[in-house]
Amino acid sequence: MSSLLKIENLHVSVGETEILKGVDLELRQGEVHALMGPNGSGKSTLAYALVGHPKYEITEGSITIDDKDIIELDPAQRARLGMFLAFQYPVTIPGVKVADFLRHAISNVRNPDRKEGEELMPMRDFRKELRSTMQELNIDAEFARRYLNDGFSGGEKKRMEILQLAMLKPKFAILDETDSGLDSDAVRVVSEGLKKLSGPHMGVLIITHHERLLEYNIPQYTHVMLAGRIVETGDAELAQELHNNGYAGIRERHPEAAAEEEAAKETTTV
Amino acid sequence: MATTEALNTKVPENENAEVSIGEYQYGFHDPTDEYSFMSQKGLNREIVAQISEMKGEPGWMRDFRLKSFEIFESKPMPTWGGDLSGMDFQDIYYYVKASDRQEKSWDDVPDDIRKTYDRLGIPEAEKKYLAGVKAQYESEVVYGSLREDLAAQGVLFTDTDSALKDHPELFKEYFGTIIPPSDNKFAALNSAVWSGGSFIYVPPGVNIDFPLQAYFRINTENMGQFERTLIIVDEGANVHYVEGCTAPTYSSDSLHSAVVEIAVKRNGRCRYTTIQNWSNNVYNLVTKRAMVYADGLMEWIDGNLGSKLTMKYPAIYLMEPGARGETLSIAFASEGQHQDAGAKMVHCAPNTSSRIVSKSISKDGGRSSYRGLAKVQKGATNCKSNVVCDALILDPESRSDTYPYIEVEEDDVAMEHEASVSKIAEEQLLYLMSRGLTEVEASAMIVTGFIEPLVKELPMEYAVEMNRLIELQMEGSVG
Numbered sequence: 001m002s003s004l005l006k007i008e009n010l011h012v013s014v015g016e017t018e019i020l021k022g023v024d025l026e027l028r029q030g031e032v033h034a035l036m037g038p039n040g041s042g043k044s045t046l047a048y049a050l051v052g053h054p055k056y057e058i059t060e061g062s063i064t065i066d067d068k069d070i071i072e073l074d075p076a077q078r079a080r081l082g083m084f085l086a087f088q089y090p091v092t093i094p095g096v097k098v099a100d101f102l103r104h105a106i107s108n109v110r111n112p113d114r115k116e117g118e119e120l121m122p123m124r125d126f127r128k129e130l131r132s133t134m135q136e137l138n139i140d141a142e143f144a145r146r147y148l149n150d151g152f153s154g155g156e157k158k159r160m161e162i163l164q165l166a167m168l169k170p171k172f173a174i175l176d177e178t179d180s181g182l183d184s185d186a187v188r189v190v191s192e193g194l195k196k197l198s199g200p201h202m203g204v205l206i207i208t209h210h211e212r213l214l215e216y217n218i219p220q221y222t223h224v225m226l227a228g229r230i231v232e233t234g235d236a237e238l239a240q241e242l243h244n245n246g247y248a249g250i251r252e253r254h255p256e257a258a259a260e261e262e263a264a265k266e267t268t269t270v
Numbered sequence: 271m272a273t274t275e276a277l278n279t280k281v282p283e284n285e286n287a288e289v290s291i292g293e294y295q296y297g298f299h300d301p302t303d304e305y306s307f308m309s310q311k312g313l314n315r316e317i318v319a320q321i322s323e324m325k326g327e328p329g330w331m332r333d334f335r336l337k338s339f340e341i342f343e344s345k346p347m348p349t350w351g352g353d354l355s356g357m358d359f360q361d362i363y364y365y366v367k368a369s370d371r372q373e374k375s376w377d378d379v380p381d382d383i384r385k386t387y388d389r390l391g392i393p394e395a396e397k398k399y400l401a402g403v404k405a406q407y408e409s410e411v412v413y414g415s416l417r418e419d420l421a422a423q424g425v426l427f428t429d430t431d432s433a434l435k436d437h438p439e440l441f442k443e444y445f446g447t448i449i450p451p452s453d454n455k456f457a458a459l460n461s462a463v464w465s466g467g468s469f470i471y472v473p474p475g476v477n478i479d480f481p482l483q484a485y486f487r488i489n490t491e492n493m494g495q496f497e498r499t500l501i502i503v504d505e506g507a508n509v510h511y512v513e514g515c516t517a518p519t520y521s522s523d524s525l526h527s528a529v530v531e532i533a534v535k536r537n538g539r540c541r542y543t544t545i546q547n548w549s550n551n552v553y554n555l556v557t558k559r560a561m562v563y564a565d566g567l568m569e570w571i572d573g574n575l576g577s578k579l580t581m582k583y584p585a586i587y588l589m590e591p592g593a594r595g596e597t598l599s600i601a602f603a604s605e606g607q608h609q610d611a612g613a614k615m616v617h618c619a620p621n622t623s624s625r626i627v628s629k630s631i632s633k634d635g636g637r638s639s640y641r642g643l644a645k646v647q648k649g650a651t652n653c654k655s656n657v658v659c660d661a662l663i664l665d666p667e668s669r670s671d672t673y674p675y676i677e678v679e680e681d682d683v684a685m686e687h688e689a690s691v692s693k694i695a696e697e698q699l700l701y702l703m704s705r706g707l708t709e710v711e712a713s714a715m716i717v718t719g720f721i722e723p724l725v726k727e728l729p730m731e732y733a734v735e736m737n738r739l740i741e742l743q744m745e746g747s748v749g
């Protein structure tokens with residue numbers, strides 16, 4: 001049985017401001033969905049709410065995995081249930097080696113009952129797996145010994161996210177603009193990487209502005225977000241259309257949301 | 271880093287958070303009814319004289335102590351640094367002797383005391399990677415060893431009291447010359463009531479490949495420990511000295527006030543590593559100073575965990591051209607603790623260089639301050655000095671301050687100073703947690719990473735110990 005991530009009527013606020021205003025979305029293991037929408041429409045907010053960022057408060061609605069409500073779970077517990085986010089802006093953690101961090105992460109995610117201080121995954125097995133995964137993704141083995149994202153280029157950071165995805169093998173992977181800010185070679189590497197990794201065991205939600213990632217990973221569904229709501233859902237062709245023509249058509253078809261978008265812009269620029 | 275290659279060992283893959291331990295684990299104490307001597311509480315001329323008499327010291331030392339006591343009394347309490355208002359000098363035992371003899375075999379050390387050191391892992395460490403050990407329990411050293419080949423080369427490693435008896439000339443040439451009693455109130459106090467500590471002499475050209483370690487243990491409530499350490503590294507010689515310290519957890523305070531004097535001769539090298547882990551009822555007020563001569567190198571590596579208040583600013587005086595000094599310090603202040611620590615570099619000669627790297631971590635309302643001085647005297651041209659301090663604050667209740675002082679009397683000097691303060695960003699925690707690390711694991715990992723650049727300077731065993739202590743501090747309180 002494939003697992004189901006179900007988002008119903010999700011409202012999310014940061015501080016006093018409501019950003020998501022009722023989002024519904026179902027992502028099944030094995031499916032690929034694209035999430036598009038203009039800057040500031042709330043795509044990253046949805047991603048953060050899904051992994052449990054403490055700043056993003058859920059005021060209404062639910063998130064379930066196979067009917068289990070996960071809203072009360074912290075990010076670590078959600079990760080153990082198979083949630084993963086490739087961050088739009090991965091943070092730097094000085095002094096923490098990629099390999100040490102990943103070994104820890106894997107030990108927890110693969111053994112959800114593991115308690116603090118208990119055995120980590122055996123070093124040999126871990127090293128072997130890390131090395132071969134890095135090779136597969138064309139990442140220099142030397143990165144394992146570097147400090148997490150410390151001094152990494154934009155492309156290197158994004159590849160590091162893909163490496164973590166490959167090692168952690170989540171049930172649900174959200175990629176937040178993993179293809180942004182990269183040169184075309186790097187975009188290709190990331191797109192091919194994801195294609196290799198996805199399959200029947202992974203549900204993927206791709207947040208993107210570009211077509212390359214979607215060419216390699218053709219979505220069954222495309223969702224368009226505007227002013228904190230999913231205003232349209234279509235297939236791969238919708239993604240293609242948005243890519244060619246931008247969001248003018250969407251705004252025309254959804255004047256109320258477009259007006260809300262305008263209003264939000266004004267309050268933030270004042 | 272060009273200056274620290276000599277004793278460097280690589281730190282292994284970080285195995286942190288595999289170890290799980292409770293609270294401060296050295297808080298236990300032993301019975302004291304079998305002790306051979308305990309002075310009455312409080313301090314006056316008679317007690318000072320009594321200490322000297324019990325030790326059978328020469329008249330000059332007795333006079334030195336009494337003179338120092340006068341200086342101590344005449345100096346006001348420092349009003350800067352930490353809060354010393356809770357310090358009651360009359361509520362302290364100044365001299366406590368648990369055992370009458372210093373032993374050369376652990377088997378001969380009284381049971382309770384030996385068990386304590388067993389629990390601290392000292393005999394084990396001695397077998398594995400130390401060239402010599404001194405164990406001080408209360409006021410006196412109860413155990414001492416030195417590898418035979420080093421003794422044969424003329425290396426001296428004894429407690430300071432024995433050095434006064436057995437090597438009076440060498441002793442007198444240096445003792446009290448690097449830190450005179452008049453230096454500050456606590457140096458005066460130590461000079462009046464000092465007992466124990468390490469005395470090390472490394473003859474010219476002798477390179478001691480493994481560390482010499484001293485371990486200081488306070489056991490009695492309201493105890494004052496005043497060890498006095500003197501290290502002389504002769505020309506072209508090299509030594510790494512390590513000290514560790516713990517005490518039981520009591521509800522009332524103890525005082526640890528050491529004086530450490532070091533001379534590093536031409537081309538000599540000395541590395542002095544402290545891993546202090548006092549319980550939270552200890553005032554730790556320590557004066558440490560090294561004088562370095564031509565092309566010599568002094569390194570202080572200072573790990574300050576625990577204690578109620580620590581005030582400690584290891585100093586290096588660069589006396590002749592080519593002398594170098596380096597201080598790396600880590601301070602960890604948790605609930606009810608204030609770490610006021612830093613470094614002092616004084617460039618007295620041309621072509622000298624110094625570097626200070628300080629990292630502090632504050633959590634659960636703890637406070638850490640960096641207080642440092644970089645000074646270049648007139649005539650000390652072409653000097654280089656580099657100061658970097660980073661503070662990590664783990665929660666809004668905690669605090670960190672930086673007090674850098676720079677005094678330069680020459681133009682031709684390269685001075686750099688950088689300071690940064692970071693909070694454990696929510697984003698860092700979220701990132702690690704979103705990969706499955708618990709909040710405790712994630713914070714510990716961030717902190718361990720923060721101090722990694724310093725910890726990797728330590729020999730492996732101490733790096734492991736340091737990481738373990740940091741984890742201990744991190745446990746339980748997060749989340």
Ligand SMILES: Nc1ncnc2c1ncn2[C@@H]1O[C@H](COP(=O)(O)OP(=O)(O)O)[C@@H](O)[C@H]1O
Binds near residue numbers: 041046
């Ligand atoms: N942490 C935050 N603090 C304040 N405002 C935020 C925060 N995160 C998002 N927002 C606001 O929410 C809206 C949606 O942002 P975001 O989810 O990042 O959009 P997208 O990813 O679609 O570009 C924007 O108006 C943005 O300014």
Ligand SMILES: [Mg+2]
Binds near residue numbers: 043045088177
């Ligand atoms: Mg975004």
